[in-house]
Amino acid sequence: MDRTSSPPAPPKKRLSLVDFALFAGVAALLLYAGYRVNDVLVYNWSWSRVINFIIRYDETSGAYVANLLLFGLATTLRLAVWATILASIIGVVMGYWRTSENLTLRILSRGYVELIRNLPPLVFIFIFYFFISSQIFPLLGIEDIDRSAVLVDNPMFRVLFGDPQLFPNFLAGVLCLAMFEGAYITEIVRAGIQSVPHGQWEAARAIGLSRTNVLRDVVLPQALRKILPPLAGQFITLIKDSAIVSLISIQELTYLATEVASTTTKVFETWILVGAMYFILCYSFALLFGWLERRASRNRR
Amino acid sequence: MLDATAKPLVEIKHMCKWYGEFSALHDINLTVAEGERVVVCGPSGSGKSTMIRCINQLEAHQKGTILVDGVEVKPGMKNIELIRREVGMVFQSFNLFPHMTILDNLILGPMRNRGASKAEATELAMGYLERVHIAGQAGKYPPQLSGGQQQRVAIARALCMKPKIMLFDEPTSALDPEMIAGVLDVMIELAEEGMTMICVTHEMGFARKVADRVVFMDEGEIIEIAEPQEFFSNPQSDRAQLFLSQLLGH
Ligand SMILES: Nc1ncnc2c1ncn2[C@@H]1O[C@H](COP(=O)(O)OP(=O)(O)OP(=O)(O)O)[C@@H](O)[C@H]1O
Numbered sequence: 001m002d003r004t005s006s007p008p009a010p011p012k013k014r015l016s017l018v019d020f021a022l023f024a025g026v027a028a029l030l031l032y033a034g035y036r037v038n039d040v041l042v043y044n045w046s047w048s049r050v051i052n053f054i055i056r057y058d059e060t061s062g063a064y065v066a067n068l069l070l071f072g073l074a075t076t077l078r079l080a081v082w083a084t085i086l087a088s089i090i091g092v093v094m095g096y097w098r099t100s101e102n103l104t105l106r107i108l109s110r111g112y113v114e115l116i117r118n119l120p121p122l123v124f125i126f127i128f129y130f131f132i133s134s135q136i137f138p139l140l141g142i143e144d145i146d147r148s149a150v151l152v153d154n155p156m157f158r159v160l161f162g163d164p165q166l167f168p169n170f171l172a173g174v175l176c177l178a179m180f181e182g183a184y185i186t187e188i189v190r191a192g193i194q195s196v197p198h199g200q201w202e203a204a205r206a207i208g209l210s211r212t213n214v215l216r217d218v219v220l221p222q223a224l225r226k227i228l229p230p231l232a233g234q235f236i237t238l239i240k241d242s243a244i245v246s247l248i249s250i251q252e253l254t255y256l257a258t259e260v261a262s263t264t265t266k267v268f269e270t271w272i273l274v275g276a277m278y279f280i281l282c283y284s285f286a287l288l289f290g291w292l293e294r295r296a297s298r299n300r301r
Numbered sequence: 302m303l304d305a306t307a308k309p310l311v312e313i314k315h316m317c318k319w320y321g322e323f324s325a326l327h328d329i330n331l332t333v334a335e336g337e338r339v340v341v342c343g344p345s346g347s348g349k350s351t352m353i354r355c356i357n358q359l360e361a362h363q364k365g366t367i368l369v370d371g372v373e374v375k376p377g378m379k380n381i382e383l384i385r386r387e388v389g390m391v392f393q394s395f396n397l398f399p400h401m402t403i404l405d406n407l408i409l410g411p412m413r414n415r416g417a418s419k420a421e422a423t424e425l426a427m428g429y430l431e432r433v434h435i436a437g438q439a440g441k442y443p444p445q446l447s448g449g450q451q452q453r454v455a456i457a458r459a460l461c462m463k464p465k466i467m468l469f470d471e472p473t474s475a476l477d478p479e480m481i482a483g484v485l486d487v488m489i490e491l492a493e494e495g496m497t498m499i500c501v502t503h504e505m506g507f508a509r510k511v512a513d514r515v516v517f518m519d520e521g522e523i524i525e526i527a528e529p530q531e532f533f534s535n536p537q538s539d540r541a542q543l544f545l546s547q548l549l550g551h
């Protein structure tokens with residue numbers, strides 16, 4: 001046969017009748033749900049009142065400015081970023097301890113992971129929040145920080161940590177989430193470390209590297225490549241999980257949404273919009289991480 | 302033996318090792334003098350790897366003593382790194398660090414352990430890469446090299462620590478046949494330069510050419526130690542005879 005001929009075209013993927021029936025079914029269900037809400041509950045839709053809590057028109061300046069729900073979204077994002085950073089530090093240390101030769105370290109880290117994985121998140125956060133606010137903050141003197149001092153009340157601080165007045169509140173949220181997610185990151189890091197073949201340890205130790213050096217120069221860099229994708233996924237999970245700290249009055253998106261829903265009484269609109277905000281945030285990160293991962297694997301030797 | 306006055310570099314006395322209940326090594330006695338080349342052979346599972354891995358404590362023995370250059374190595378000892386730096390090891394599966402360039406693989410040890418500067422370590426490393434005939438590949442990553450080249454890099458990496466003794470654990474058995482000669486040549490050159498070596502290998506040509514003694518192991522014991530000429534032409538034990546006849550395919 002002629003080698004230069006082009007390969008046959010791959011079979012076209014067509015939607016079958018079953019697929020169309022499925023789509024139709026889903027569409028019908030959605031329509032029916034809309035009908036129930038509109039005509040049976042006689043629900044009075046009013047999106048604008050809720051949208052006002054995302055951006056509102058400021059009469060005095062004559063411009064559109066961000067409102068409560070956007071502030072909440074920003075707080076959620078800040079919470080997620082700081083908590084992920086902190087949880088990663090916890091996760092690396094604990095994950096290393098999980099694989100340590102030292103029994104005490106193994107027991108400690110195992111205890112931490114099991115405790116958190118076997119408690120309902122809410123229960124853990126109530127307990128831990130009580131512990132932070134009654135023990136740790138007084139000890140650190142967080143409550144006594146002068147919140148109008150220049151060091152605290154500056155634009156940089158506001159971008160990083162939000163409203164200085166709410167800093168202790170924010171910090172409590174970060175700590176709770178970090179402790180919680182740290183357990184999951186611990187397991188990711190442990191799996192990453194254990195995924196590095198045993199021969200790498202042996203070769204590194206055979207040239208006389210100390211355990212710390214083996215870890216730093218040989219094992220962690222290799223583990224990191226395996227850890228990054230699940231870590232990115234965990235970051236998105238953390239954004240969603242952060243809604244839980246609304247229950248200890250951390251003023252993030254869900255907390256503020258509850259308030260908006262009750263003041264406007266527009267429950268459906270509020271939660272649908274808030275849901276959309278979470279979705280857009282999480283899905284954008286998912287797309288971003290997916291793109292970064294593809295790029296990284298293309299650059300890999 | 303080279304000569305009776307040579308100083309012993311490795312002394313293994315009455316060494317025993319178990320994996321759980323399984324006795325992997327039993328009453329091992331072996332002394333390797335400075336400059337001596339010893340080849341270890343024996344059927345699969347006979348404990349060859351385990352024995353040489355006890356010397357640098359990649360495996361812990363449970364009974365008996367091991368002295369490396371006069372220092373006793375004990376399981377769980379604090380300064381085992383100091384001893385490992387004197388003992389180079391080459392593995393069947395190369396075990397290069399895949400995330401580092403060839404050069405970085407080589408300079409890691411000298412920089413971390415010997416406090417060498419990057420320039421010093423690089424100079425040293427390039428010297429050894431030349432000796433194993435792959436200086437041109439210094440900037441590449443291990444997966445870009447052939448198996449034979451990777452194994453020669455692994456040898457150079459071990460040599461960069463300027464070890465007193467080199468341990469080889471079947472360095473050619475993961476290689477395609479056409480790659481083997483290049484690695485063996487490097488090992489022969491090393492032997493000719495007077496490096497003390499313990500090689501687990503079934504390359505009988507290599508054994509005949511460079512070995513001062515051949516150690517034959519079976520079921521966790523040393524059955525026979527003899528000079529290669531003697532061992533190959535006139536093995537004393539039945540097990541060695543059986544092993545040799547199987548190896549030579551009769
Ligand atoms: N980590 C381990 N746990 C349990 N048993 C082991 C372990 N490592 C080795 N063994 C057993 O100890 C015995 C000796 O193993 P070793 O690897 O030293 O043999 P070997 O002579 O090097 O064999 P080969 O030629 O196949 O490499 C074998 O029976 C093996 O199954």
Ligand SMILES: [Mg+2]
Binds near residue numbers: 350471
């Ligand atoms: Mg072996």
